[in-house]
Amino acid sequence: MEVIRQDPADFRARGIRARDALRGDLEGADLEKYVEERVLTTTLDKALNWARGNAIFPATFGLACCAIEMMTLVAGHVDIARFGAEAFRGSPRQSDLMIISGRISIKMAPIVRRIYDQMLEPKWAIAMGACSSSMGVFNNYAIVPADKFMPVDVHVPGCPPRPEAVMHGILKLRQMIQDDPAMGWRDRYAARGTEEVVGDPAAFPTAVNVLRPEEADGA
Amino acid sequence: MPDATGLELLAGELRDADPDCVLDTLYFRDKARIAIAPDRARDVLQFLRGKGFTFLASVHGLDYYPEEPRLGVQYELLNMRDVDRITVTLRVPTDAPEVPSVTPDWPTANHQEREIFDMFGVVFTGHPDLRRILMPEDYEGHPQRRDFPVGGEPVLFTHQQAHGVDYTVGVDRIHPGSGTPS
Amino acid sequence: MSSVSEYRRAEQAVDVAEGGGIVAQALTEWGGDEELLTINLGPHHPATHGVLRLLTTLEGEVIRDIKPIIGYVHTGIEKTAEQKSYWKVIPVIERMDYLAYYFNAMAYCGAVETLLELEVPKRAQYLRVIHLELCRIMSHMVWLGTSALDVGAMSLLFYCFRERDNILDLFEMSSGQRMHTRYIQVGGVMEDIPKGFEEKCRAFCKRMPKAADDFNALLTRNEIFLNRMRNVTPLDEQTLLELGVTGPLLRAAGNPWDLRKAQPYSSYDDFDFKIPVGTTGDNWDRYAVRWAEIYESVKIIEQALDGLPEGPHIADDRKVVLPPRHELATSMEALIHHFKLVTEGFRVPPGEVYYPIEGPRGEYGCFVRSDGSSKPARVHMRDPSFVNLQALAPMVRDSYLADLIATLAMLDPILGGIDR
Numbered sequence: 001m002e003v004i005r006q007d008p009a010d011f012r013a014r015g016i017r018a019r020d021a022l023r024g025d026l027e028g029a030d031l032e033k034y035v036e037e038r039v040l041t042t043t044l045d046k047a048l049n050w051a052r053g054n055a056i057f058p059a060t061f062g063l064a065c066c067a068i069e070m071m072t073l074v075a076g077h078v079d080i081a082r083f084g085a086e087a088f089r090g091s092p093r094q095s096d097l098m099i100i101s102g103r104i105s106i107k108m109a110p111i112v113r114r115i116y117d118q119m120l121e122p123k124w125a126i127a128m129g130a131c132s133s134s135m136g137v138f139n140n141y142a143i144v145p146a147d148k149f150m151p152v153d154v155h156v157p158g159c160p161p162r163p164e165a166v167m168h169g170i171l172k173l174r175q176m177i178q179d180d181p182a183m184g185w186r187d188r189y190a191a192r193g194t195e196e197v198v199g200d201p202a203a204f205p206t207a208v209n210v211l212r213p214e215e216a217d218g219a
Numbered sequence: 220m221p222d223a224t225g226l227e228l229l230a231g232e233l234r235d236a237d238p239d240c241v242l243d244t245l246y247f248r249d250k251a252r253i254a255i256a257p258d259r260a261r262d263v264l265q266f267l268r269g270k271g272f273t274f275l276a277s278v279h280g281l282d283y284y285p286e287e288p289r290l291g292v293q294y295e296l297l298n299m300r301d302v303d304r305i306t307v308t309l310r311v312p313t314d315a316p317e318v319p320s321v322t323p324d325w326p327t328a329n330h331q332e333r334e335i336f337d338m339f340g341v342v343f344t345g346h347p348d349l350r351r352i353l354m355p356e357d358y359e360g361h362p363q364r365r366d367f368p369v370g371g372e373p374v375l376f377t378h379q380q381a382h383g384v385d386y387t388v389g390v391d392r393i394h395p396g397s398g399t400p401s
Numbered sequence: 402m403s404s405v406s407e408y409r410r411a412e413q414a415v416d417v418a419e420g421g422g423i424v425a426q427a428l429t430e431w432g433g434d435e436e437l438l439t440i441n442l443g444p445h446h447p448a449t450h451g452v453l454r455l456l457t458t459l460e461g462e463v464i465r466d467i468k469p470i471i472g473y474v475h476t477g478i479e480k481t482a483e484q485k486s487y488w489k490v491i492p493v494i495e496r497m498d499y500l501a502y503y504f505n506a507m508a509y510c511g512a513v514e515t516l517l518e519l520e521v522p523k524r525a526q527y528l529r530v531i532h533l534e535l536c537r538i539m540s541h542m543v544w545l546g547t548s549a550l551d552v553g554a555m556s557l558l559f560y561c562f563r564e565r566d567n568i569l570d571l572f573e574m575s576s577g578q579r580m581h582t583r584y585i586q587v588g589g590v591m592e593d594i595p596k597g598f599e600e601k602c603r604a605f606c607k608r609m610p611k612a613a614d615d616f617n618a619l620l621t622r623n624e625i626f627l628n629r630m631r632n633v634t635p636l637d638e639q640t641l642l643e644l645g646v647t648g649p650l651l652r653a654a655g656n657p658w659d660l661r662k663a664q665p666y667s668s669y670d671d672f673d674f675k676i677p678v679g680t681t682g683d684n685w686d687r688y689a690v691r692w693a694e695i696y697e698s699v700k701i702i703e704q705a706l707d708g709l710p711e712g713p714h715i716a717d718d719r720k721v722v723l724p725p726r727h728e729l730a731t732s733m734e735a736l737i738h739h740f741k742l743v744t745e746g747f748r749v750p751p752g753e754v755y756y757p758i759e760g761p762r763g764e765y766g767c768f769v770r771s772d773g774s775s776k777p778a779r780v781h782m783r784d785p786s787f788v789n790l791q792a793l794a795p796m797v798r799d800s801y802l803a804d805l806i807a808t809l810a811m812l813d814p815i816l817g818g819i820d821r
Contacts, residue, residue: 071562152376353820
């Protein structure tokens with residue numbers, strides 16, 4: 001984002017125009033300039049993305065130690081409410097960001113995926129901490145990295161990352177949201193055609209998200 | 220702690236009551252330890268309860284691989300009134316891993332024995348609900364045994380998969396052109 | 402209606418069937434509310450403290466049976482610890498109970514020091530005590546904040562996390578990290594406290610009792626909080642002892658068992674502090690005991706700062722402890738020791754040891770088995786939350802679903818410790 005610096009002479013001119021506008025004396029080229037300075041024209045997409053980026057609803061998804069630092073984000077010193085994201089929703093259906101804070105064990109992985117699937121598009125995911133991005137301090141039989149079974153947009157390193165670091169990650173995500181209008185995650189990561197479709201769901205009694213050939217849309 | 224003489228007295232009483240119950244006594248780092256035969260677990264703990272050790276602090280298991288018998292179970296008992304601790308240990312081989320469960324007498328052992336079953340495969344006979352507690356229900360194998368591999372997954376990231384970048388470079392294989400593995 | 406039990410009695414006295422009408426008819430036809438409904442709470446649920454799954458069997462809103470299902474954050478820490486040299490295990494072990502990381506490290510280091518028969522210098526013991534008590538207060542702050550959030554008093558979350566941030570600033574000052582600081586090492590502590598730590602710590606110790614008074618003022622006489630806590634799910638001392646429960650839950654029921662007083666470790670017997678004990682063991686006592694512990698911990702920290710002796714911050718034994726960096730430039734032996742310790746690690750004589758300490762949730766006991774090599778053969782943490790969770794079922798049987806939430810909050814389970 002660039003910072004636009006105003007020339008002091010312009011500033012004075014703007015002040016005079018504002019005074020004239022209030023008096024009803026502004027017309028012609030001055031009126032045009034006045035309107036131009038105060039109205040943002042943009043495409044609907046960009047406006048929507050700007051709104052989406054500034055009003056992210058994270059889902060409460062604390063798994064382990066990183067969850068405590070995520071709670072610190074909500075609390076005073078690093079205040080996520082400054083960026084519009086303080087409304088942590090309990091239900092995945094009402095949220096659009098999943099902050100995977102903590103290590104994902106093999107027992108939890110299908111549940112994380114199920115909750116991610118329950119979120120409505122557009123949705124994003126932040127893998128907070130080293131464990132969810134890349135196994136972290138532990139590299140063993142019991143945990144999986146989040147990228148193995150779901151798409152992750154932003155990885156925030158740290159063990160646990162400082163709340164400021166997570167904030168930086170969320171701001172990077174906000175920039176991504178405002179730049180990239182691809183709504184479905186499958187479009188964002190060129191993942192169309194990677195749905196695992198099984199013929200007979202009965203053959204997979206423990207599978208969590210089983211798709212039949214005709215219902216692979218919206219996966 | 221029961222000191223070394225106290226430990227020998229306790230072991231002596233146990234041997235009087237039941238000759239092949241006590242296998243060994245050890246007084247290590249100021250702590251008394253009694254090794255018992257596996258099928259006497261409940262009786263020994265009840266006896267020690269009578270001696271004042273009324274609190275079962277911990278039940279944990281371990282794998283002595285490659286020494287046989289491999290699987291060990293240890294009971295940490297605490298006497299709150301006299302502030303004494305004593306450890307009761309037993310060992311079972313993998314082909315006959317049955318140990319009588321102490322859960323009917325000591326409810327605290329419920330989850331702890333399930334964990335030992337889950338991680339080591341020690342079967343506690345008489346346990347009200349012996350099933351896996353930490354691993355998924357259908358998991359095969361007992362992870363904390365010493366011959367079970369540690370496991371691990373290669374690290375991969377979504378953007379690498381999306382752009383078709385080979386994510387194993389630098390993880391399982393060295394970067395092309397670099398002398399030392401990264 | 403000031404007492405909860407009076408309200409419940411009045412509620413049960415209401416007979417819906419008498420009123421007549423469709424509802425009454427339906428109830429008489431279906432036989433009232435005898436139908437049991439099993440629902441699943443979690444593992445993803447805003448009110449659980451971590452990923453705990455509760456299979457709850459309800460009759461109306463009364464809980465008839467509850468089965469906790471755990472393992473959703475099982476990380477195989479104990480298995481990972483067997484692959485690492487003794488000092489490398491410390492960061493891994495710290496991540497078990499992620500709110501009491503100093504306690505995890507202390508239990509483990511205590512066990513290894515017992516095996517090594519290594520003596521920890523007095524200054525290191527006092528520094529350990531200071532950080533352990535700060536960690537205890539921090540754990541209670543998170544507990545209070547999240548419990549109040551569960552019950553509905555949301556503003557306490559912000560106040561408690563503010564105090565917690567002060568403590569984390571102190572941790573950052575002494576070790577560089579906010580959480581999982583690996584400050585406690587085998588033989589002592591990683592580094593001596595920097596200049597300014599003592600001043601900041603004393604300033605914190607002056608603030609903290611006032612902050613605790615404020616939290617008390619918000620909650621203690623609040624009618625809603627009292628209704629949710631007083632006489633809710635009490636459990637007697639005998640059942641708790643049978644279930645192996647220790648820590649504030651046991652103390653709330655009246656048993657003053659605290660390892661800091663009973664089996665003092667790391668110079669705790671040098672300090673003068675009291676053990677808060679409750680009477681009935683209901684939710685209110687559990688809250689009050691933890692809240693009172695904050696004051697006692699502040700007292701301990703102040704006494705430790707007053708009496709902090711001069712001396713080394715870690716043991717002298719070069720076979721176990723890294724030599725100070727300035728010696729590496731001049732002494733060959735120091736260089737060799739440093740090299741051996743960093744690459745291979747120190748060897749520990751074979752043996753098995755169980756080292757218990759008193760943490761914010763109860764007895765943390767670390768069991769270490771060494772086979773003589775430089776890696777431990779078995780590390781097991783007897784985590785108090787794992788054992789305390791067994792007490793949940795007897796506590797909430799025949800009470801309301803809302804009481805389950807409050808009781809779970811007062812139980813203070815940390816799933817990282819439960820699942821390890």
